[in-house]
Amino acid sequence: MTENPTRQPSAGQTRRRGAVLEEAILRAAVDELTESGFAGLTMDKVAARAGTNKNAIYRRWPNRLALGIAAYRQLATTVQPPDTGDLRSDVLELLRGANRHWSSPLGAILRELLSAAGGTSELLAQLQEQSSDAAAAPWLTILGRAVARGEASPEALHPRVATVAVVLLRNEFVVRGAPTAPDDVLVEIVDEVYLPLVRRRDPAPN
Amino acid sequence: MTENPTRQPSAGQTRRRGAVLEEAILRAAVDELTESGFAGLTMDKVAARAGTNKNAIYRRWPNRLALGIAAYRQLATTVQPPDTGDLRSDVLELLRGANRHWSSPLGAILRELLSAAGGTSELLAQLQEQSSDAAAAPWLTILGRAVARGEASPEALHPRVATVAVVLLRNEFVVRGAPTAPDDVLVEIVDEVYLPLVRRRDPAPN
DNA sequence: CAATTAGGGTACGGCGAGTACCGTAAATTC
DNA sequence: GAATTTACGGTACTCGCCGTACCCTAATTG
Structure with a gap:
């Protein structure tokens, strides 16, 4: 129940590459991050959730922290300054x-x-x-x-x-x-x- | 050369207990901390250096961080406020x-x-x-x-x-x-x- | 239709935290 | 001063998880 793989493991799907796969990984990382925090963000779980494996992740991000930061950046918002006149x-x-x-x-x-x-x-x-x-x-x-x-x-x-x-x-x-x-x-x-x-x-x- | 066990492993020494052992552990932790920083502070290394084992450590500190903090406190100094007149x-x-x-x-x-x-x-x-x-x-x-x-x-x-x-x-x-x-x-x-x-x-x- | 590139599957090395026993020395009790 | 309790020493082990190494195969390139 904790899993929600974007890709069914052995369905007759086409194999993803490049940007498509990258986005899938990042989305998985974002989900893991929001659910479990950075402490709970493991490479194995992200890989599983994205329906891929760690190779594909390490080919793009050098380590767990870099992935975590990349994922966080997806969530960042900008602040609108208030203007109350005082x-x-x-x-x-x-x-x-x-x-x-x-x-x-x-x-x-x-x-x-x-x-x-x-x-x-x-x-x-x-x-x-x-x-x-x-x-x-x-x-x-x-x-x-x-x-x-x-x-x-x-x-x-x-x-x-x-x-x-x-x-x-x-x-x-x-x-x-x-x-x-x-x-x-x-x-x-x-x-x-x-x-x-x-x-x-x-x-x-x- | 990285080892400097306070106690010779099998010399005819008396077995340490209580405060004596506690101080030995803490001193070992302080040394490890100053040499390798907290990242390099390993329970195994501290135990080895103190000439004891991890049991004795965990009986006193619940985890690595607590030990690290205790060791750091040994090193803290107090600040003398200056008085230049300005x-x-x-x-x-x-x-x-x-x-x-x-x-x-x-x-x-x-x-x-x-x-x-x-x-x-x-x-x-x-x-x-x-x-x-x-x-x-x-x-x-x-x-x-x-x-x-x-x-x-x-x-x-x-x-x-x-x-x-x-x-x-x-x-x-x-x-x-x-x-x-x-x-x-x-x-x-x-x-x-x-x-x-x-x-x-x-x-x-x- | 080759040749190249990148994913998928899987297994493994390595490290270090924390735990579990078990035998034995030291302190404690009476 | 013997019996009991407590705490150390030794050791081995589990567990989690990062990072890497292959090898096979699908997609892309030309």
């Missing part, structure tokens, strides 16, 4: 969205992958697009509007500054093992750190 | 120290362990003492002095605010796979984020 509301909404994402099954998978990659730059780079760099864009967007409104300082339009809130939130997940961050924490990050940082600040007298 | 200098020095630590072999091990723990709260908690919460203390110390000097705002004396710089730095390690963070990044964190955040800020006019 900086604090925008920030909170964006941050709550991030919290929801990392608390979701998909977020759990992302955390597993980050863990498994454990400092392997080449592979991490492929996850960053989904997790941090692409994540900088919406923050810059809402800050841009806030700057126009006079709510935020222009200095805040700097990726490192703009993303401080998400970085602090991610820290909660990485260092505490919490499955989800309580809303108090988000509010605290926003009110104690983020807003004081980005709000229009009068040039400090040396 | 907030920016103190901050930079503390941050550079953290960067050095995470770039060091010991830091690599810590990152491996964080990776392997991957969100297991109970075990992570044992690492936090060494990595984040204990790390909050020196920051509060230097900030306390800066507040007294009038250099920093009293609102900065809040763990989440005080540790922002290290959290951002750790993020560099976790999300980029960099073996070490370039000094520019540290300076940027300090000048673009940390100082603007903690410096005396005149109450924003709504």
